[in-house]
Amino acid sequence: MDLNTLFPNGIAHYLVGGLLIGLGVSLLYALTGLVGGMSTVYSAVWSFFSKLPFFHQDSLVRSRQWRLVFALGLILGAAIWLRLSGSEPVITQIPWWQLAIGGFIAGFGARFGNGCTSGHGICGMASLNLISVLAVIVFLVVAIITAQLFASLGIGV
Amino acid sequence: MKKLLFWFSVLLSGILFGLGLSVSTMIQPEVVLSFLRFEDFGLLLVLGGATGLTLVVYQLAPRFLDRPLLADQFGTKPMETLKRTLIGAILFGIGWGICGVCPGPAIAGLGAGNWPLLIALLAMLLGAYVQGRWFAGNK
Numbered sequence: 001m002d003l004n005t006l007f008p009n010g011i012a013h014y015l016v017g018g019l020l021i022g023l024g025v026s027l028l029y030a031l032t033g034l035v036g037g038m039s040t041v042y043s044a045v046w047s048f049f050s051k052l053p054f055f056h057q058d059s060l061v062r063s064r065q066w067r068l069v070f071a072l073g074l075i076l077g078a079a080i081w082l083r084l085s086g087s088e089p090v091i092t093q094i095p096w097w098q099l100a101i102g103g104f105i106a107g108f109g110a111r112f113g114n115g116c117t118s119g120h121g122i123c124g125m126a127s128l129n130l131i132s133v134l135a136v137i138v139f140l141v142v143a144i145i146t147a148q149l150f151a152s153l154g155i156g157v
Numbered sequence: 158m159k160k161l162l163f164w165f166s167v168l169l170s171g172i173l174f175g176l177g178l179s180v181s182t183m184i185q186p187e188v189v190l191s192f193l194r195f196e197d198f199g200l201l202l203v204l205g206g207a208t209g210l211t212l213v214v215y216q217l218a219p220r221f222l223d224r225p226l227l228a229d230q231f232g233t234k235p236m237e238t239l240k241r242t243l244i245g246a247i248l249f250g251i252g253w254g255i256c257g258v259c260p261g262p263a264i265a266g267l268g269a270g271n272w273p274l275l276i277a278l279l280a281m282l283l284g285a286y287v288q289g290r291w292f293a294g295n296k
Binding site for chain 2: 006007008009011013014015016017018019020021022023024025026027028029030031032033034035036037038039040041042043045046050052054055059066069070071072073074075076077078079080081082089090091092093094096098099100101102103104105106107108109110111112113114115116117118119120121122123124125126127128129131132134135136138139140141142143144145146147148149150151156157
């Protein structure tokens, strides 16, 4: 196997993008001490709308402000890139039901296990946390099986 | 002034994160799914690049700095028990494998005009609510 088989779209943009993500998470940590996983904000925003004690635990209420500013940064960063690259927005062709069902299960699972691709993937592994490393191996394997199963059954995009 | 710098740092870090997700095309679920189907292994370069750099900073910063430049202490990632983490990881893997969207790109994608990701974002919010409402464990 050569590089073109493994990476038919090239490797530079993947590496540069990955390093930019790492730079963001690193800068956040060095300057503010905050750990920049992205899934917690999905629970934290409910503290604005729900009276449920779960959503008012300290860790959510105290972090909701910075998590929302961080999330706003993600939107701004993507908007800046769209502007700078001068390209047209790429609109996903994934059907709405696939986004809805997958999103619901992924959102539930990420919060149940306290981490997603950035929380366990980047921050957890960078902390050399063994449970996070395990979590990453598990969700990668399960996601690969799921996606290949859907593809072989011809379901969705 | 320090307060202002703090919030600016959070925003700037998020902007870099969002730029990275866009440059690496991770805000396109099709690209994520093409990795999961072994058609393009680029996602591993993104995850490896991001984690590699972060690993260095996470390990070195607390050794060379008494505290973060704009705050009182370095935080640690909150963790669930092994059992809950693994169950969560299995479910997250299923959902991610179905739609190709993770929590970060669902947010960033909106800034790049990939508006159908709003469906995934709202679904994730709903999933997070159901988790907190009925499956919070003993919290």
